[in-house]
Amino acid sequence: MIALCVGLRGKRTEALLDDAVSGLTQLGQDVDLRFVDNVGDLASTILDRKNKHIIAFISDVDVAMAGVLSKFNGEFFLLYADPVAVAIDRFEAGGDIRVDIRDLMRKLVQVIDIQAFPNCITIDCDRDRGRSVFFEKLAELFSGGPLTAILPPMTGADLPVSMAGSHQEIDIMARGALSPFRKLKNGSVPDRFLISRQLFVGTSESGAMSSEPLDVTGRARLLVFGPYVHLPRGHWSVRMVVGFSEELIGNTLVFDVSENYGADVRCQSKITVSKAGRSEIFMSFQHDEPSYPVEVRTFSERSIIDGYLSIGFVEFTLNKWPDELYNQSKTDEEFRSGVSFS
Numbered sequence: 005m006i007a008l009c010v011g012l013r014g015k016r017t018e019a020l021l022d023d024a025v026s027g028l029t030q031l032g033q034d035v036d037l038r039f040v041d042n043v044g045d046l047a048s049t050i051l052d053r054k055n056k057h058i059i060a061f062i063s064d065v066d067v068a069m070a071g072v073l074s075k076f077n078g079e080f081f082l083l084y085a086d087p088v089a090v091a092i093d094r095f096e097a098g099g100d101i102r103v104d105i106r107d108l109m110r111k112l113v114q115v116i117d118i119q120a121f122p123n124c125i126t127i128d129c130d131r132d133r134g135r136s137v138f139f140e141k142l143a144e145l146f147s148g149g150p151l152t153a154i155l156p157p158m159t160g161a162d163l164p165v166s167m168a169g170s171h172q173e174i175d176i177m178a179r180g181a182l183s184p185f186r187k188l189k190n191g192s193v194p195d196r197f198l199i200s201r202q203l204f205v206g207t208s209e210s211g212a213m214s215s216e217p218l219d220v221t222g223r224a225r226l227l228v229f230g231p232y233v234h235l236p237r238g239h240w241s242v243r244m245v246v247g248f249s250e251e252l253i254g255n256t257l258v259f260d261v262s263e264n265y266g267a268d269v270r271c272q273s274k275i276t277v278s279k280a281g282r283s284e285i286f287m288s289f290q291h292d293e294p295s296y297p298v299e300v301r302t303f304s305e306r307s308i309i310d311g312y313l314s315i316g317f318v319e320f321t322l323n324k325w326p327d328e329l330y331n332q333s334k335t336d337e338e339f340r341s342g343v344s345f346s
Contacts, residue, residue, distance in 0.1 A: 006034045010049050011061035013039045024059050031143055033057075047072040065111045067295050070118050081125035084189060087112060087182040092174065101174050102203055105181045106297070110234045112185045113294040116193060126189065177202055180317070181233065193236050195322035201315040204230030204300075217249065217312035224304050227257075228315060232265075232297040235320060242271075243319040244285040244300060251311030252277045258303040259285045263296040274305075282316075 009024050011017040018039070025035050040046050043064070050060050050072055062069055073080060087108050094104040118124055180198030187194050206218040206228050220227050242261055260272040270289035277283075291298065300318055 006036050007057040007059065008036045008038065008049070009059045009061075010038045010040060010046065012043070012046060012063060013041065014063065017061050017063055020061050021059075024061075027143075028059075043068065050076060065114045065118065067114065070114055073118055073124075074121060076123065079123045079125060081127055082115065082119065083127050084115075087185045088178045091178040091182055095174050095178075101177055105177060105203065106232055106234070108182060109185075110295075110297070112182075112188070113234045113236050115188060116236050117294075119188060119191065126191075173200075173202070176200060193238075193322070197233070197235065197320045199231045199233060199318045199320070201317060203233070204228050204315050204318075206313075217247065217314045220252075220304060220313045221310045222308070224307055224309070226301060226303055227313060228302040229299060231318065232299055234294055234296075235291055235298055236322070237292055237294055238322045239290050240288065241321045241323075242285075242287040242289070242300065243321070244287075245282065245316035245318075246285060246302075247282050247314035247316065248277050248280055249312035250280040252309070252313065253280060255309055255311070256305040258305060259287065260301050260303075261287055261289050262299045262301065263291070263293065265297070266299060266301070268296075 007028050009021050009028070011021050021037060021039075025037055028035050038049075040049065046060060046062065047069065050058065091101060091104045091108060095101045119126060177200045180200055181203075184194030184197055206220075207226050218228065244259060254277065256274060256276050258272065258274050260269050262269045270291070271287045273285055273287050275283075275285065298320075302313070
């Protein structure tokens with residue numbers, strides 16, 4: 005029986021398929037190597053019952069592909085790479101860490117659903133052992149029965165935009181947003197994400213929020229928005245750490261959480277600034293559609309406002325409420341570094 009290796013055209017997919025062909029050839033297996041032009045053709049190939057032995061590399065895990073895999077009769081396996089290491093690798097290769105984090109979270113929340121399929125086998129594929137594990141699994145599956153489908157490590161496409169920043173900042177951003185996904189290796193769902201200020205944008209200046217306070221002087225408007233990250237299904241509590249200048253005392257600010265790029269507001273909190281310095285905003289919301297990015301926004305209500313606003317970080321916690329006691333000291337220490345709240 006000939007093994008069919010198929011994937012979309014692209015440097016990363018071609019490299020992975022070359023590895024597959026090499027491994028199968030070493031196993032004495034005849035190989036038919038093909039490349040398709042779109043996801044639809046890839047899905048049709050996967051579901052074609054004529055293909056008894058197929059290796060399909062799927063570079064973009066989305067809802068449609070999850071639907072294809074849910075209909076797939078054979079076993080498939082997921083090569084799982086450490087998402088924090090992947091994000092750092094992308095950054096070192098010239099990527100924008102903010103884009104990388106959002107892209108990886110989008111893919112990984114879909115992987116949560118895919119991992120629940122009874123025919124999915126997960127392999128921990130770190131950078132050092134990935135190739136050898138891949139070959140070992142090829143040999144195991146071909147000796148025991150037909151090989152069906154493979155999802156590649158979460159590497160994604162090359163990203164051309166670069167972002168200046170220290171490695172310490174990059175590491176904090178990646179760990180806060182992506183390290184919870186390491187639980188997927190054990191079959192658990194991530195339950196706490198820390199999103200740093202760099203994933204937010206202030207409307208009064210271009211680019212990401214920095215450690216410097218944002219000048220919000222002007223008319224009533226949207227002040228800060230972001231981070232456009234994807235979360236697993238569930239009921240989430242939100243803790244947003246902010247800082248106000250003295251000029252903002254007495255002003256009313258509105259904070260909300262929305263999905264689908266602001267179209268669906270899930271919760272809202274309105275506060276009147278009573279003191280300068282650090283404050284915490286608490287909200288909670290139900291999240292049912294992981295494919296929708298989650299946005300946290302800050303608005304001013306008064307027609308004219310004067311002062312400065314700082315963003316520290318936003319913490320998303322699954323099934324936790326503000327009155328529950330849990331350790332915040334490490335979170336605050338890591339994310340308050342270099343952030344001014346006065």
